[in-house]
Amino acid sequence: MTIIKLLLLTLAGLLPLQLFAQHEISTHTPVSLEAVNVPHEQSLFHVQTEWINQDNEALVLGDFAGQPLVVVMFYGQCTGTCPVLIQRTWNLYKQLDQQVKEQMQVLAVSFDYRNDSPKALKEYAEREQLDIPNWSFVTADHSSIRELAMLLGVQYRERNDGHFEHSNLITVLDDEGKIAVRISGLQASLDEAVTNIEHIAKEKFQ
Amino acid sequence: MKGAFIYIIILFLHAFDGLSTPPGTLTTTMALEQDTVSVFVLGIHKNARFEPATVQIRMGDVVRFEVKEGLHTVTAYHPENRRDLGIPEGADSFDSGILSAGEEWFLTVTVPGEYNYFCLPHELMGHKGKIIAVSDQTITEISN
Numbered sequence: 001m002t003i004i005k006l007l008l009l010t011l012a013g014l015l016p017l018q019l020f021a022q023h024e025i026s027t028h029t030p031v032s033l034e035a036v037n038v039p040h041e042q043s044l045f046h047v048q049t050e051w052i053n054q055d056n057e058a059l060v061l062g063d064f065a066g067q068p069l070v071v072v073m074f075y076g077q078c079t080g081t082c083p084v085l086i087q088r089t090w091n092l093y094k095q096l097d098q099q100v101k102e103q104m105q106v107l108a109v110s111f112d113y114r115n116d117s118p119k120a121l122k123e124y125a126e127r128e129q130l131d132i133p134n135w136s137f138v139t140a141d142h143s144s145i146r147e148l149a150m151l152l153g154v155q156y157r158e159r160n161d162g163h164f165e166h167s168n169l170i171t172v173l174d175d176e177g178k179i180a181v182r183i184s185g186l187q188a189s190l191d192e193a194v195t196n197i198e199h200i201a202k203e204k205f206q
Numbered sequence: 207m208k209g210a211f212i213y214i215i216i217l218f219l220h221a222f223d224g225l226s227t228p229p230g231t232l233t234t235t236m237a238l239e240q241d242t243v244s245v246f247v248l249g250i251h252k253n254a255r256f257e258p259a260t261v262q263i264r265m266g267d268v269v270r271f272e273v274k275e276g277l278h279t280v281t282a283y284h285p286e287n288r289r290d291l292g293i294p295e296g297a298d299s300f301d302s303g304i305l306s307a308g309e310e311w312f313l314t315v316t317v318p319g320e321y322n323y324f325c326l327p328h329e330l331m332g333h334k335g336k337i338i339a340v341s342d343q344t345i346t347e348i349s350n
Binding site: 083087090094 | 251277279281286287288289301303304326327328329330331
């Protein structure tokens with residue numbers, strides 16, 4: 001009888017541990033938000049926000065005028081879909097001709113204005129072997145990040161645990177800063193974006 | 207009374223189910239008579255893992271990755287994936303893309319050697335695996 005009581009008490013002690021474990025797991029379940037439709041006629045190169053890249057250099061979107069620009073929003077501490085989103089952006093980039101690669105830019109904008117400092121973005125870029133020419137990892141103040149997200153149709157919200165729920169969207173802007181192609185989700189074909197970037201680059205530079 | 211005692215023992219053992227093998231422990235399976243080897247992709251966040259973490263196969267065998275929970279990838283250590291080469295020279299790079307619970311992804315290899323791979327979202331948490339492909343009919347035991 002004493003043994004049974006002991007076992008019951010042990011089980012009662014384990015129950016909260018089991019519940020805690022389930023709670024911890026549930027808080028890290030990645031949730032993707034759908035990208036929303038946005039007008040394509042407006043040039044994003046008019047946005048005056050000053051971004052700071054991984055080399056602590058200031059830049060504005062207008063600096064990229066005259067060439068295709070791929071924009072992706074992510075955050076460095078993501079253990080959900082961002083690493084796949086960055087990988088897809090890389091897959092898009094590596095499919096381009098070398099000449100086209102040199103005539104376009106990639107801008108990775110972090111949602112995480114608290115943690116993704118230029119130093120943190122530098123470390124991220126180096127770790128991901130993406131600290132390369134034509135790739136910029138940038139941050140800005142919260143309202144500027146929110147403004148760009150709205151213009152792109154990217155939804156995001158910060159959770160209590162410091163992680164973000166967000167849309168998975170790669171956007172190609174043309175040489176005038178207008179949205180040319182949007183690749184929503186993590187499985188859609190990249191072909192249209194590749195074709196479009198090559199078309200813009202060749203028309204511009206031939 | 208005896209039945210209740212056994213029931214409590216079963217409950218007690220169940221409470222520890224899944225805790226006996228710490229995450230990241232290297233386990234090994236052998237593919238002797240089979241042509242398909244299964245690797246289960248388990249866990250989310252810190253407990254994400256491939257089980258077994260290491261498999262030994264013969265050339266021509268198929269490795270079937272079955273995702274049980276969470277979002278994962280099966281991605282080769284290869285410059286194509288912006289990582290140092292961790293698969294045999296001349297072997298094709300691979301990347302499953304995003305896989306969710308219930309999905310399967312199959313891999314066949316054509317060059318013998320060690321294939322190191324990882325999960326993009328959980329690489330920093332040690333979510334990595336290895337395939338050892340041998341051309342020989344004789345499969346030797348892997349020592350951990």
